Amino acid sequence: MSPIIIKTIQFFLSLSLLIVLHELGHFIPAKYFKTRVEKFYLFFDVKFALFKKKIGGTEYGIGWLPLGGYVKISGMIDESMDKEAMAEEPKEWEFRSKPAWQRLIIMLGGVTVNFVLAVVIFIGLVFTYGEEYIANDSLKDGILVTEPILGDALGIKTGDKFISIDGNKIDALRTIPYELVYGEKFAIERDGAIIEKEVPVDFIETISNNKESARFLNFRNPFVIKQIPKDSPNLNTGLEVGDAVIEIAGTPVEYQDQVVPVLMVNKGKMVPILVIRDGKKVSLEAKVTEEGKFGVFAGLSSLAEYQEKGYLKVETLNYTFVESIPAGWNRGVKTLTDYIKGMKKIFNPDTGAYKEVGGFAAIGGMFPDTWNWQAFWATTAFISIILAFMNILPIPALDGGHVMFLLYEMVTGRKPSDKFLEYAQVTGFFILIALLLFANGNDVYKWLIK
Missing domain, CATH: 2.30.42 (Pdz3 Domain)
Structure with missing residues (x-):
C-alpha cells in the first residue's frame, strides 16, 4: 500500500477519534446539567450530511467537510449563529439559562478530555513498550x-x-x-x-x-574494522576484521571522525598504522586511496557491542501499571510545556518559526509511512495536546473564547450581551479562517517550492 494512503488513513482515524472525544467532553457535562444538545457531528455538515440519525432529541451525524466537528447546544452563541432561537425568551434547558460555573465546565470539557486522553495514551505507551534510550x-x-x-x-x-x-x-x-x-x-x-x-x-x-x-x-x-570488501586495496595488507585502529601515520586516532582528516592528507600513500588485535598492539602498513579512504567498513555491529566496549x-x-501513571502524566505535561515554548517562538518573527506552521498536510506528515501502532498512538497523543492548547486560546469561536467571556462574567457579575457575543463569534470565525489559510498555505508553498 502506498505510504501516502497509509498516512492518510492514520490521519483520518486519529482525527476522527480526537474530534469525537473532544465533543464528548462538551456533550457529557451538558447532558449532566440537563442542557439540550441538538446536534453531535463528526466533521461539518455544510448543506448536507453523509449520515445522520436522531436519538433522544439529539441528531448524531457525520458531515462531509473534514475540518473538525461540533456539538450544537441549545441557547449558545456558536458557529451556527442561530439568531432566531437566541431572540426568544431563555428556556430552562438552554445553555444561557445555566449558572456560569456550569457553563464553564461544559466549555472546558473538550480541552480537558484532549489533555487527559494524551496522558492516558502516554500511560499505555510506557506500560506497553517501556522506554529505551542511549544515556x-x-x-x-x-x-x-x-x-x-x-x-x-x-x-x-x-x-x-x-x-x-x-x-x-x-x-x-x-x-x-x-x-x-x-x-x-x-x-x-x-x-x-x-x-x-x-x-x-x-x-x-x-x-x-x-x-x-x-x-x-x-x-x-570507533574505527574498528567490520568488513573488508574483496575489492578493497587493503584486502591483503594484514588488516583483519575486528582490528581497532589507534594510530595512522603517527597520529593517534580512535573514532571515524578522527580518521577522516588524517586519511585526506595522506591520499594515495602507504601509511604505517597501529591496531589493537586480541588485546595486543600490532603494527601494519595500509593503503590510502586517491579519495582518502581505506576501502573498508568500520564500526560496531550493535548497540549492545558499543555498550560492552564502554562507548555508551x-x-x-520497564514500568508496572502503577509506575506508568506518573510517567505518562509527566510525559503529557512535558509535551504540553514544550509545545507552549514552541508557540512562543512562532509569535517571535526573529525566530523564523512561523515558516514551519503547517496545516493538514503537515499533521498528516507526522504519521509514519508504514503502519506502526506505537508511532500512531504517540502521534495521536501529541496531536491531542495540540488540540487542547489551540482550543483554549482566548479567540472567540474557540472554547477559550467562551471561557474568557465566562470568566469575565464570573468576576464582574455582568454577562456580555448576546449581540456582543454574536459579533465576537463572527470576528473569531474570520481569525480562524485566516489562521487556517495561513497554515495550509504554508503546506502548499513548501510543496511547490521545496
Missing part, C-alpha cells in the same frame, strides 16, 4: 556533530558533552536536538571546562533550511 551522560568522548552547518550555528563541535538545556539535565541523547529547538540556553563540557551558550534566536529557521540533517547529533563510532550505555526502563 547522554554515558557517552565516553562526547557527541558526534553530523551536520557542521547546524553545529556551527550552535557553536558546538564533535567531542562536546551536553550538560543541560535551560538548566535541565538531559537524559536521552535522542532528545537533544528536540530540546534545543525549544530551548533558550545550554551548557556543554569541552576539554574539561563547562561552557554556557545561548541557542540562536533563528535556530529553528536554520534547522528548517536543513531538514534532511535535523537529527544532527549522534554517538561517535543503553538505558531500558
Whole structure:
C-alpha cells in the first residue's frame, strides 16, 4: 500500500477519534446539567450530511467537510449563529439559562478530555513498550556533530558533552536536538571546562533550511574494522576484521571522525598504522586511496557491542501499571510545556518559526509511512495536546473564547450581551479562517517550492 494512503488513513482515524472525544467532553457535562444538545457531528455538515440519525432529541451525524466537528447546544452563541432561537425568551434547558460555573465546565470539557486522553495514551505507551534510550551522560568522548552547518550555528563541535538545556539535565541523547529547538540556553563540557551558550534566536529557521540533517547529533563510532570488501586495496595488507585502529601515520586516532582528516592528507600513500588485535598492539602498513579512504567498513555491529566496549550505555526502563501513571502524566505535561515554548517562538518573527506552521498536510506528515501502532498512538497523543492548547486560546469561536467571556462574567457579575457575543463569534470565525489559510498555505508553498 502506498505510504501516502497509509498516512492518510492514520490521519483520518486519529482525527476522527480526537474530534469525537473532544465533543464528548462538551456533550457529557451538558447532558449532566440537563442542557439540550441538538446536534453531535463528526466533521461539518455544510448543506448536507453523509449520515445522520436522531436519538433522544439529539441528531448524531457525520458531515462531509473534514475540518473538525461540533456539538450544537441549545441557547449558545456558536458557529451556527442561530439568531432566531437566541431572540426568544431563555428556556430552562438552554445553555444561557445555566449558572456560569456550569457553563464553564461544559466549555472546558473538550480541552480537558484532549489533555487527559494524551496522558492516558502516554500511560499505555510506557506500560506497553517501556522506554529505551542511549544515556547522554554515558557517552565516553562526547557527541558526534553530523551536520557542521547546524553545529556551527550552535557553536558546538564533535567531542562536546551536553550538560543541560535551560538548566535541565538531559537524559536521552535522542532528545537533544528536540530540546534545543525549544530551548533558550545550554551548557556543554569541552576539554574539561563547562561552557554556557545561548541557542540562536533563528535556530529553528536554520534547522528548517536543513531538514534532511535535523537529527544532527549522534554517538561517535570507533574505527574498528567490520568488513573488508574483496575489492578493497587493503584486502591483503594484514588488516583483519575486528582490528581497532589507534594510530595512522603517527597520529593517534580512535573514532571515524578522527580518521577522516588524517586519511585526506595522506591520499594515495602507504601509511604505517597501529591496531589493537586480541588485546595486543600490532603494527601494519595500509593503503590510502586517491579519495582518502581505506576501502573498508568500520564500526560496531550493535548497540549492545558499543555498550560492552564502554562507548555508551543503553538505558531500558520497564514500568508496572502503577509506575506508568506518573510517567505518562509527566510525559503529557512535558509535551504540553514544550509545545507552549514552541508557540512562543512562532509569535517571535526573529525566530523564523512561523515558516514551519503547517496545516493538514503537515499533521498528516507526522504519521509514519508504514503502519506502526506505537508511532500512531504517540502521534495521536501529541496531536491531542495540540488540540487542547489551540482550543483554549482566548479567540472567540474557540472554547477559550467562551471561557474568557465566562470568566469575565464570573468576576464582574455582568454577562456580555448576546449581540456582543454574536459579533465576537463572527470576528473569531474570520481569525480562524485566516489562521487556517495561513497554515495550509504554508503546506502548499513548501510543496511547490521545496
